[in-house]
Amino acid sequence: MIDLQLIEQCRGGNFNNFRKLVELTSPLVYSVAFRMLGDEDQAKDVVQETMVTIWQKLKKIKTAEVYKTWIYRITVNKCYDKMRKRKRNPEYLADDLEWKRISDKISEGPSHALENSETTRIISILTDRLGKKQKAVFILTDLEGMSSDEVSEITGISKSSVKANLFHARKSISEKIEKYL
Amino acid sequence: MKPESEKYQKIINLLKESGPGLGSTEDIERVVIRRISKGNYSRSWFSDTIDFLFSWVYIVWVRRALISASVILVFIFILQQGVILRRIDMLSSQTILNNREKVSTQVDEIDKLFIEYKNWGKRFPSKTITISEKQMQELLESVNELKLKYKDLESIIDSDPELQKMIQKKLNENNRLKINL
Numbered sequence: 001m002i003d004l005q006l007i008e009q010c011r012g013g014n015f016n017n018f019r020k021l022v023e024l025t026s027p028l029v030y031s032v033a034f035r036m037l038g039d040e041d042q043a044k045d046v047v048q049e050t051m052v053t054i055w056q057k058l059k060k061i062k063t064a065e066v067y068k069t070w071i072y073r074i075t076v077n078k079c080y081d082k083m084r085k086r087k088r089n090p091e092y093l094a095d096d097l098e099w100k101r102i103s104d105k106i107s108e109g110p111s112h113a114l115e116n117s118e119t120t121r122i123i124s125i126l127t128d129r130l131g132k133k134q135k136a137v138f139i140l141t142d143l144e145g146m147s148s149d150e151v152s153e154i155t156g157i158s159k160s161s162v163k164a165n166l167f168h169a170r171k172s173i174s175e176k177i178e179k180y181l
Numbered sequence: 182m183k184p185e186s187e188k189y190q191k192i193i194n195l196l197k198e199s200g201p202g203l204g205s206t207e208d209i210e211r212v213v214i215r216r217i218s219k220g221n222y223s224r225s226w227f228s229d230t231i232d233f234l235f236s237w238v239y240i241v242w243v244r245r246a247l248i249s250a251s252v253i254l255v256f257i258f259i260l261q262q263g264v265i266l267r268r269i270d271m272l273s274s275q276t277i278l279n280n281r282e283k284v285s286t287q288v289d290e291i292d293k294l295f296i297e298y299k300n301w302g303k304r305f306p307s308k309t310i311t312i313s314e315k316q317m318q319e320l321l322e323s324v325n326e327l328k329l330k331y332k333d334l335e336s337i338i339d340s341d342p343e344l345q346k347m348i349q350k351k352l353n354e355n356n357r358l359k360i361n362l
Contacts, residue, residue, distance in 0.1 A: 114199035
């Protein structure tokens with residue numbers, strides 16, 4: 001649990017408290033970065049860069065609630081930067097075997113959690129046609145379970161735009177699922 | 182989203198359950214603390230000032246407002262340039278009077294030009310004449326003087342019937358008419 005007291009202590013420049021903050025915050029940042037980028041190393045880079053930025057700008061944080069939105073905003077922006085810098089990914093075309101594997105995983109149910117590589121593959125297959133904003137909105141809403149208000153604040157786009165992006169993302173993903181599974 | 186996409190929901194649940202595992206955060210903590218320690222001294226009042234002065238550019242609505250304002254300013258600039266060019270075209274179609282340039286016309290045309298000068302609001306239509314303001318002033322003065330002299334002459338002729346007869350006779354002889362100015 002990230003509270004304002006911990007943030008206040010970090011502002012004083014105490015590295016030990018900041019270690020605690022990194023420990024609490026990193027998994028949240030990593031989850032979004034990994035799902036957005038589909039690459040463990042790049043996601044870890046984003047975590048590091050985000051934590052350094054948090055340290056530098058911690059003075060601006062007034063409440064713990066704002067902190068959560070703020071770290072996600074930094075994370076999403078850093079992911080956008082990474083996506084922009086790297087060469088355009090070739091369209092991830094899954095073969096029948098791959099779809100069969102995904103289908104089997106679904107049949108196994110949620111008790112059989114996916115490995116990171118499998119998660120990456122599935123997200124890549126499903127979201128390869130989405131724009132970066134659509135992808136961000138889909139991941140934050142459907143996978144991270146955030147409300148459209150929160151997503152709007154994190155991504156800096158209007159609530160109606162969030163809903164429109166989400167609608168298109170879901171439609172595109174549903175079409176793939178209906179077609180191949 | 183369509184209610185029939187049960188498979189969609191299953192995949193989303195599977196992906197949600199399979200949150201990417203970061204593992205130990207110690208490596209990230211170490212790297213982040215090292216980066217912060219390195220940059221701690223270089224982080225000076227300068228970067229704080231830059232942040233304080235320019236961090237507002239990261240606010241989405243401010244950024245959009247600035248973009249809109251700049252587009253409007255560019256539009257106004259282009260519009261203004263158009264107006265200025267039109268005005269320059271119009272002015273260049275009229276002859277600019279200056280003291281250095283000399284009269285370049287026949288003496289016979291003076292009357293016609295004088296009328297034009299009056300009609301055109303003290304400007305000549307292009308390519309008809311180039312004349313200095315001083316010369317034009319002299320011309321006007323001489324015309325006025327001529328008018329006065331003509332009036333004097335008329336009054337002298339009117340007051341003397343003998344003279345009238347003589348002039349009439351002379352005119353008839355020469356088969357010429359009196360010119361009204």
